[in-house]
Amino acid sequence: MKLSNNKILITGGASGIGLGLTERFLQEGNKVIICGRREKLLKEVAQKHPSVVTRACDLSKEADRIDLYNWINENHSDLNVLINNAGIQNWMNITDEDFYDKANDELTTNVLAPIHLTKLFTQLSDITTIINVTSGLAFIPLSKIPVYCATKAFLRSFTLSLRHSLKAANIEVIEMIPPALNTDLGAKGLHNDFPPVSDFVTSIFEQLKEGKTELTFGTSGDRAKANNETIQEYFNMMNP
Numbered sequence: 001m002k003l004s005n006n007k008i009l010i011t012g013g014a015s016g017i018g019l020g021l022t023e024r025f026l027q028e029g030n031k032v033i034i035c036g037r038r039e040k041l042l043k044e045v046a047q048k049h050p051s052v053v054t055r056a057c058d059l060s061k062e063a064d065r066i067d068l069y070n071w072i073n074e075n076h077s078d079l080n081v082l083i084n085n086a087g088i089q090n091w092m093n094i095t096d097e098d099f100y101d102k103a104n105d106e107l108t109t110n111v112l113a114p115i116h117l118t119k120l121f122t123q124l125s126d127i128t129t130i131i132n133v134t135s136g137l138a139f140i141p142l143s144k145i146p147v148y149c150a151t152k153a154f155l156r157s158f159t160l161s162l163r164h165s166l167k168a169a170n171i172e173v174i175e176m177i178p179p180a181l182n183t184d185l186g187a188k189g190l191h192n193d194f195p196p197v198s199d200f201v202t203s204i205f206e207q208l209k210e211g212k213t214e215l216t217f218g219t220s221g222d223r224a225k226a227n228n229e230t231i232q233e234y235f236n237m238m239n240p
């Protein structure tokens with residue numbers, strides 16, 4: 001993808017990886033629109049970066065996804081990049097009473113929402129690029145976040161098919177595959193020991209400049225290439 005002069009929607013663009021991408025795409029000379037549930041957080045980002053356009057929405061709600069698309073279509077119909085970054089991570093066990101409800105939330109936010117947004121936004125005539133944020137955990141699961149890992153494996157699979165099927169329409173499909181990074185994903189503090197988002201974003205932009213479409217960083221590179229034996233070794237190490 002070209003790295004400047006785009007109009008980009010970044011879901012979950014007010015925190016963590018999304019915020020890192022927001023700030024870097026701004027630096028590179030792009031117009032950035034961000035959305036998320038927390039209005040206060042969106043406002044804070046807009047105060048720091050006045051050119052950022054914000055929209056509060058809950059992507060787990062079908063009506064909000066449709067409203068978001070209609071609003072973009074009316075006000076920013078020249079949007080050409082969609083970044084499906086928003087996601088949630090639930091630490092849980094099949095024996096938990098609320099397991100099914102939490103699984104439902106994760107499936108809706110991490111799977112249904114990006115699928116639905118992709119369907120909606122590929123209707124925009126200027127769309128050139130879809131970026132899906134999956135995870136190194138799409139390849140080797142951590143059993144304490146069983147549904148989260150499965151949602152990322154789903155999104156990776158969907159992304160491969162999407163890349164193939166949108167070729168004819170000249171729409172590029174890029175997958176960002178972060179390893180564990182220091183964000184508030186799952187809950188504050190869970191990811192404190194992992195690398196900063198800034199290092200990830202620097203590497204991702206180098207790979208985008210090289211024209212790569214599967215962007216890894218640190219351990220996610222090895223995991224994405226692992227054979228069955230290595231997957232089992234990693235699995236045993238990650239799930240002692």
Ligand SMILES: NC(=O)c1ccc[n+]([C@@H]2O[C@H](COP(=O)([O-])OP(=O)(O)OC[C@H]3O[C@@H](n4cnc5c(N)ncnc54)[C@H](OP(=O)(O)O)[C@@H]3O)[C@@H](O)[C@H]2O)c1
Nearest residue numbers: 012015016017036037038059060086087135180181183185
């Ligand atoms: N950090 C890691 O270790 C890691 C590793 C691999 C992949 N990832 C992926 O990277 C993406 C970003 O995560 P992050 O680490 O940056 O964590 P984060 O800071 O918690 O970011 C998640 C973002 O998604 C938004 N979001 C969640 N549910 C939403 C909903 N229903 N509607 C609208 N927005 C919603 C959140 O905003 P609101 O709460 O305001 O709605 C937040 O801005 C996720 O897809 C995650 O799975 C993260």
